[in-house]
Amino acid sequence: MQISTIGFDADDTLWHNERVFALTQAHFTQAMAEYIPQDAQGPDHLAERLIAAERRNISHYGFGVKGFTLSMIETAIEVSEGRVPASVLAEILAAGREMLSHPVDLLPHARATIEALSGQYRLVLITKGDLIDQERKLAQSGLGDLFDAVEIVSDKTPEIYTRAFERHGSGASNGLMAGNSLKSDVIPMIEAGGWGVHIPHDLTWALEHAPAPLNHPRFAQLPDLSTLPALIQQLARDGT
Template sequence: MPRITTIAFDADDTLWQNERYFRLTEQRFAALLAPYTDAPDLVERLIESTKRNLRFYGFGMKGFALSMVETALEVTEHRVPGTVIAEILAAGRELLTYPIETLPYVDQALAGLERDYRLILITKGDIFDQERKLAASGLADYFAAIEIVADKTAATYERLFARHTEGAEHTVMVGNSLRSDILPALEAGAFGVYVPHDLTWSYEHAEEPPASPRYARIEHLGLLEATLAAFTHAP
């Protein structure tokens, strides 16, 4: 197998908690609309609206907040009061105030890996929000390069690996999303290490790839270094 020189990391729900705060906001949204609708699938309709609007607003809290407003208007047939819309927008803004909580083993893993590998961060979403979270996490100094992108596709990875690494064949992408972090990175020619998170957004779900010497699944980042060694010694 080629020599591995670069480890690329996803950010949200790979390095720090993120989805849990969107779930809390979904609950707040449902509570605000409870007096105005009895729709049993309210949260599901919000999720579908958010997915539908990705091509307009992209990933992140701004698009989510606008999708909450859109869904509130739809399910109440525009009867929802302006005061409730204001509270929904405030709930969206609160996503910018939650503390950044790094996941288990993150600091230890990054500190150990930076001695032997070039570390880069590849995350998607709103630039302002992602920069805020990275600064609050205290992890920025570990990374030789930081890329905030609109979406993650094989073409995205090909471009970024060409810019920041010795090539995809020398690079491992680590993340909690099979759809965004793992499958397109494998398609681009890199290795992929899937680290599941119990609250990963349904949009990011996908089938795991077939058994491959370039793919691994681990339960937490404390197991990453041993996995890299296994990649290096694979036939």
């Protein structure tokens, strides 16, 4: 069972993403400072309310900047009990627009790793989020021409991986998915029958956390992307 197709996550696997969200959330916290009730626990309370809103809204707005921006607005209104002025809401909207034009900053080893594997395997970018924003980031990354296919999906599930690796390869059992999210990139790929390779990032969204399947024979964790080609070569030698 040789690996024929390699899937890559995009955000926080090939380029930085979560740090942009963290900077925007810090700006949001500052803008809301005087509208948080005195009996609340300050920024921590606001952060908890925001992540709760994001969790509620995923099924409505999906993943990405637009859903995050709407969740900030909802949180601002709820936490302030409707007192937040239109000027602050306008500031939140402006911060969201700025996120949608933020420059793409590749992670170390991203280009070198993709170039090393290109031509030897079918490479598929599998990412979730807003279609227009993800297309923008891929175009600005300069990596687009190195991929054989791109899948921008509403969520990442075993069924999504099954279909994607059948469409762009010889099935998930002959596929490998590399990404920073255990919840989205690793566990559902393993459940689809393929390899899930975890490439940790210093910043990972709270809703992407999950226990690592440490004892599963098709799980691996690497310190960074630079060691992925060597892992794939080892799997080929082992006939995995």
